[in-house]
Amino acid sequence: MSKRLVALGDSFTEGVGDDDPAYPNGVRGWADRVAEQLAAHEPDLRYANLAVRGKLMGQVLAEQLEPGLAMRPDLVTLYAGGNDLMRPAVDIDALMDDYDKAIGRLIESGATVVVFTGVDGVEDALFRKMRGRVAIYNEHTRVIAKQRGALVVDMWAMRQLRDRRMWAPDRLHLNTLGHTEVAIEVLRALGVEHRLDSTVFGPRETLSPRERRAQNLAWSKEHAWPWVRRRLRGESSGDHVKPKRPVLEPVRLPR
Template sequence: MTNRLVSLGDSFTEGVGDDDPAAPNGVRGWADRVAEVLAARQPDFRYANLAIRGKLLPQVLAEQIEPALAMEPDLVTLYAGGNDLMRPKVDIDALTDSYELAVARLRGSGARVVLFTGVDGVEDALFRQMRGRVAIYNENVRGIAARHGTLLVDMWSMRQLRDRRLWAPDRLHLNSRGHLEIAIAVLDVLGVAHELTSAELGPRPRLSARERREQNLRWSREHAWPWVQRRLRGESSGDTLSPKRPELAPFGAGSDADARSVRG
């Protein structure tokens, strides 16, 4: 039974890519979807989401672990490190050593913990170049999960996430369909019955070389170059944002989600 869920991390957990003007920070995401299902099953359920887009793993740990522990959660979801892996240089072993210390503290509080591996970007020309880094990170995370008895959502093995139709136009964040896939995976790992179903997308469209080139040029102009400019200025997309759900509070009936169906 889960009464107090706290979700930690970066844009993945905040819900970026799953736009919803009615939701805090203008995004919904997989964690809100999971909370909605859990709230429908447990009248005294409470939920907080401290994730903020653009955060590096050390920032997530420094800024979110203590507030999370103070809430005495019985379930914590934690994903961080994706932004670090995109930097020119990263010490993956040092990164995941600090990650493990944080996981140990969360588990020591008595909370169940859900961790995530990174997605396999093999079918994207840019992110395929990071595949080795992500694979090493994932193996370290699997070790952490095994040593500390956490649950694990293995996004690397979720082949449906290779379909670009599950991703937002920036190619960095999942769209609503992608976040739905993660919500299903989390609930399944928790062993929670639900009625969420994957979107029926049908066969992938075939693009000509010219169409792919045009798409890549548009993506570079509209998303990649602005991202590079922010990095050069030392800015993050989350610099002016606060956690969208900073305190444990009811979710579902009587909240901003009361009109939604758990179907998606």
């Protein structure tokens, strides 16, 4: 059983979308849930989460890889690149060359490494346009994992994540239900028993075209345009955010 868990990445790993004021940075997320389940089996577990929202892959690797390795983890989770794929232009091959090297270093350290494919956004009009990029990213990830010996959590295959009820209002981040689903899949990949419950939804609400347009307009005003304005100003949602768990610490089990 792992004794030192280090989570690296961006908002996905930080836990954005799963709001909880009882947790650092005001968010919980799948990584905290995984740590809590691992700690139930291994009371001596120490957990650090260096992920920061808004980070591009180059920033994740430059700012988190060395500090993560210095903690001598025996289990590392790594996801990066989602923010790069949303940029107007991206060299996915070059991006994944850097990812490959980073994963190789983590594996060579002796740690078990868990990586992730991207989610299939086929049922969302905006993210459907990114399917090609995400598919290329995913194939690179699968090949790297196979060659390096990393574990893969295949979120592309998690059909439940296509349901918008798994997502926060910004449509960019998973909500509590979505983060729980990812935690379950990580624990399954590790072969660890857990007490997390998957959500089974009933039929989705049927919206008229007018209702759908109204929802999309409200989303654009509240979430999409602020994101675009930050990009135009060269700002990031993580510019003033610190890692939620910058050092290895014991895990507080939820009541």
